[in-house]
Amino acid sequence: MENNENKAKKQRIIIAALILGMMFCIGITIWAVFFRKSETKSLVPDYAPQQTEQNAEPLEGNSRSLDVPEGGGGISLEYENTVNIKLSDKTAYFSYKHPSSSTQDIVLCIEVNGEIIARSGTIKPGNQLKTLPLLEGEADKLSEGTYTDANFRVLSYDPQSGEKAMVDTVAKITVTVEK
Structure with a gap:
């Protein structure tokens, strides 16, 4: 029992x-x-956006060329390593030049702490970019101050097919956020 x-x-x-x-x-x-x-991470598309960047402006007097092997590609870039963001108009202000010597179209991303906060449309060689609007909701995530863990991420795409190139470029920048 x-x-x-x-x-x-x-x-x-x-x-x-x-x-x-x-x-x-x-x-x-x-x-x-x-x-x-x-955690929402921005994904990198396999093909370039169909929309050409509206804020891109033509560069003047920019005709040097890169020696690129057949079937290859080359990117030349010039930039200032500071980006200023105004929360009042949700816009990033900077200087980025994509010289005509480049053979690839690019998409420029601004990253802060590993998250993409602004992304351009397709930028053709021979253009420059000075402003980008912040992605939807990203202004709410930023506080006034200086961010040193920030990058320009340059995504390269074949100009004929729009297909993603094998290599991306990352440039260290400093982002200053103000109201």
Whole structure:
């Protein structure tokens, strides 16, 4: 009789432990699906955006060329390593030049702390860019101050096919945010 009671008691403890474990797993699942803040990383497209960057301006007197092997590509770039962001108009101000000597179209991204906060449309060689609007919702994530963990990320694309090139370029910049 005592042996049966011990078995029944052990079974109840095991069942209670299993129920508690299942409740814990269900709780974690509900938290992960509904309440956890997801990290949104901007993905790099395999093909260049169809839209040409509207803020791009032609460069003047820029005719030197790169020696590029057949089937290859080359990018030349000139930039200032400072970017100023005004939260009042949600715009980044900087100087970036994509000389006509380049053989690839590019898309310019501004990254702060590993997250893309601004992305251009396609920029053809022989153009420069001085402003970019911040991506939707990114102004709310920035505070006034200076960010040193920031980059220009230059994504390269074949001008004929629009297909992503094998190499991207990253240039270290400093971003200053003001109201």
